[in-house]
Amino acid sequence: xxxxxxxxxxxxxxxxxxxxxxxxxxxxxxxxxxNSQIATGAYYFAALAGLTVLAGLSGRISLGHGxxxxxxxxxxxxxMGRENWALAPALAxxxxxxAVVGLPLSVATTRLEGPYLAGATxxxxxxxPALGDRFPGLFGGENGLTANPPTPPSWLGSGFSLxxxxxxxxxxxxxxxxxxxxxxxxxxxxxxxxxARDDRVAASLCGLRVGRLQTTAFVVSAACAGLGGGLLGAVxxxxxxxxxxxxxxxxxxxxxxxxxxxxxxxxxxxxxxLLVLLPNWSNDLAGSLSLSTNVKNNLPLAVYGAVLIGxxxxxxxxxxxxxxxxxxxxxxxxxxxxxxxxxx
Amino acid sequence: xxxxxxxxxxxxxxxxxxxxxALALVLIWRATRIVNFAQGAMLMITTFIASAVIRKTGSxxxxxxxxxxxxxxxxxxxxxxxxRPIEGGPPLNAVIVTLGLYTLLVxxxxxxxxxxxxSFPAAFSLxxxxxxxxxxxxxxxxxxxxxxxxALALVLALLFRATPLGLQMRAAAFAPEAAxxxxxxVGRMLTLGWALAxxxxxxxxxxxxxxxxxxxxxxxxxxxxxxxxxxxxxxxxPPGAVVGGLVLGLALSYxxxxxxxxxxxxxxxxxxxxxxxxxxxxxFSASRERQV
Numbered sequence: 001x002x003x004x005x006x007x008x009x010x011x012x013x014x015x016x017x018x019x020x021x022x023x024x025x026x027x028x029x030x031x032x033x034x035n036s037q038i039a040t041g042a043y044y045f046a047a048l049a050g051l052t053v054l055a056g057l058s059g060r061i062s063l064g065h066g067x068x069x070x071x072x073x074x075x076x077x078x079x080m081g082r083e084n085w086a087l088a089p090a091l092a093x094x095x096x097x098x099a100v101v102g103l104p105l106s107v108a109t110t111r112l113e114g115p116y117l118a119g120a121t122x123x124x125x126x127x128x129p130a131l132g133d134r135f136p137g138l139f140g141g142e143n144g145l146t147a148n149p150p151t152p153p154s155w156l157g158s159g160f161s162l163x164x165x166x167x168x169x170x171x172x173x174x175x176x177x178x179x180x181x182x183x184x185x186x187x188x189x190x191x192x193x194x195x196a197r198d199d200r201v202a203a204s205l206c207g208l209r210v211g212r213l214q215t216t217a218f219v220v221s222a223a224c225a226g227l228g229g230g231l232l233g234a235v236x237x238x239x240x241x242x243x244x245x246x247x248x249x250x251x252x253x254x255x256x257x258x259x260x261x262x263x264x265x266x267x268x269x270x271x272x273x274l275l276v277l278l279p280n281w282s283n284d285l286a287g288s289l290s291l292s293t294n295v296k297n298n299l300p301l302a303v304y305g306a307v308l309i310g311x312x313x314x315x316x317x318x319x320x321x322x323x324x325x326x327x328x329x330x331x332x333x334x335x336x337x338x339x340x341x342x343x344x
Numbered sequence: 345x346x347x348x349x350x351x352x353x354x355x356x357x358x359x360x361x362x363x364x365x366a367l368a369l370v371l372i373w374r375a376t377r378i379v380n381f382a383q384g385a386m387l388m389i390t391t392f393i394a395s396a397v398i399r400k401t402g403s404x405x406x407x408x409x410x411x412x413x414x415x416x417x418x419x420x421x422x423x424x425x426x427x428r429p430i431e432g433g434p435p436l437n438a439v440i441v442t443l444g445l446y447t448l449l450v451x452x453x454x455x456x457x458x459x460x461x462x463s464f465p466a467a468f469s470l471x472x473x474x475x476x477x478x479x480x481x482x483x484x485x486x487x488x489x490x491x492x493x494x495a496l497a498l499v500l501a502l503l504f505r506a507t508p509l510g511l512q513m514r515a516a517a518f519a520p521e522a523a524x525x526x527x528x529x530v531g532r533m534l535t536l537g538w539a540l541a542x543x544x545x546x547x548x549x550x551x552x553x554x555x556x557x558x559x560x561x562x563x564x565x566x567x568x569x570x571x572x573x574x575x576x577x578x579x580x581x582p583p584g585a586v587v588g589g590l591v592l593g594l595a596l597s598y599x600x601x602x603x604x605x606x607x608x609x610x611x612x613x614x615x616x617x618x619x620x621x622x623x624x625x626x627x628f629s630a631s632r633e634r635q636v
Contacts, residue, residue, distance in 0.1 A: 130608070
């Protein structure tokens with residue numbers, strides 16, 4: 001058993017199956033509203049996981065992942081709306097399209113670093129959604145594209161909740177992302193990427209082709225973002241508009257990744273939970289207080305900003321880093337307790 | 345032909361504003377190696393303050409200078425309170441803090457002054473110059489904008505090149521350890537860098553507000569263009585910021601004039617990509633020594 005768990009593939013499968021089972025049970029008891037939140041969290045997770053693996057493994061950042069999500073969403077919706085594709089192949093095509101768009105972006109930015117990379121990808125995030133407005137015939141202009149809500153298959157019974165089905169679809173896709181990325185992180189490719197991140201020159205001397213490696217990482221993470229976008233457009237909102245994929249989304253993703261904990265898949269889960277729950281909580285808070293309209297309308301935004309600043313000051317290495325530090329502190333405390341216990 | 349002249353003139357005027365904000369970004373980047381995403385929100389706040397002062401007193405000049413002083417104060421306070429604790433940490437953390445600050449400032453402005461954009465008075469007439477029978481797309485106010493930005497660039501150049509204070513600031517930015525050993529108060533220099541940047545931003549805000557109107561989000565596109573301009577020029581180079589701002593202002597003006605404004609962001613992306621493909625450190629980057 002121990003030997004089996006040492007195999008990455010088996011371990012990844014075990015993690016995915018356990019998480020899937022847990023999610024299955026959770027969606028069983030939750031309300032429709034909570035289930036749609038889970039679906040939202042799942043598409044955020046897909047995009048964040050791709051981004052965090054990119055940043056953690058190759059040390060490169062992207063402010064353009066919101067636009068890559070747009071590619072996935074528009075591709076999926078176009079294929080479903082015009083060509084009557086089924087949901088699953090349309091989502092896969094969305095991910096593939098984002099990868100195809102990500103490839104030239106990655107090749108073009110391969111020599112850039114730090115703020116120059118950020119600037120180039122930021123310009124991409126701003127520039128690409130504008131195409132939706134420029135070609136209204138194909139992309140529907142400001143109103144965007146719509147889709148029919150996904151229908152639960154008939155063998156689930158006629159009264160099966162639509163929202164639960166959405167949550168299942170989104171979670172299944174997110175689990176696929178988790179499986180692929182977990183394997184990637186622990187594969188030879190992951191090790192090569194870390195080597196290239198830590199010392200580019202030494203890695204090239206060992207025969208690693210750094211540029212090609214980093215491009216691979218970028219394309220994989222673009223595909224994850226495309227899948228997340230497809231889920232957002234085709235499953236959760238059934239709508240894709242240029243404004244939904246503006247610069248705001250890219251910056252949200254970046255904030256989720258950094259606050260969750262850069263480079264860790266756990267961090268992506270924290271980040272996704274934060275992106276789903278924080279707007280919710282701050283809206284509830286604003287609604288429960290009796291304030292003037294101006295203050296009430298802007299309170300959620302203020303809370304969001306304050307949380308971003310506060311989180312960075314309190315947990316410089318993200319929530320996952322904070323959790324890890326707390327865990328090791330607790331373990332140390334326990335060990336000390338154990339050691340100082342009177343020996344009998 | 346008239347159209348081309350018009351587009352060139354209006355491109356110079358918007359380019360000057362981009363240049364001022366890009367200068368602010370470059371000052372902060374040089375001082376603390378942080379890309380300040382909150383710059384747009386900071387200049388939005390100072391412009392709102394100017395607007396309030398102008399409404400109360402009716403004096404444009406007073407509002408103008410109050411905005412500059414407010415910028416000085418806001419920049420210094422932000423550096424001291426929020427940026428100092430995260431200096432030397434992972435670079436992305438600073439990005440997130442400035443993003444959070446941006447969000448917070450936008451929300452605060454919305455709370456105090458409401459989200460509906462309001463008008464902002466111009467310093468000079470907004471009626472274009474007349475040449476013969478045609479009216480140019482360039483107004484006395486545009487002359488004022490370009491003049492003020494040129495003055496800003498000259499003052500900054502003088503400060504950094506010709507004064508002991510500028511020398512200390514450059515030393516603090518490029519070799520903090522050595523500068524500290526030689527008695528430069530490095531922390532104070534960084535605060536000053538942020539304060540100066542905020543002043544440059546405040547200036548740009550007051551200059552551009554008559555044409556964009558004034559609301560919590562109205563300056564977001566300007567910040568993005570200014571960032572692109574700063575990256576174009578090379579983030580370490582103030583002359584690069586000015587040139588980048590002008591180039592971008594002109595290019596975007598032509599694109600939106602001849603091809604429609606929807607393509608503007610895409611054009612900015614294409615220009616940036618082309619420049620960075622040839623020079624990954626921007627137009628004015630110095631060649632870098634490699635550490636082995």
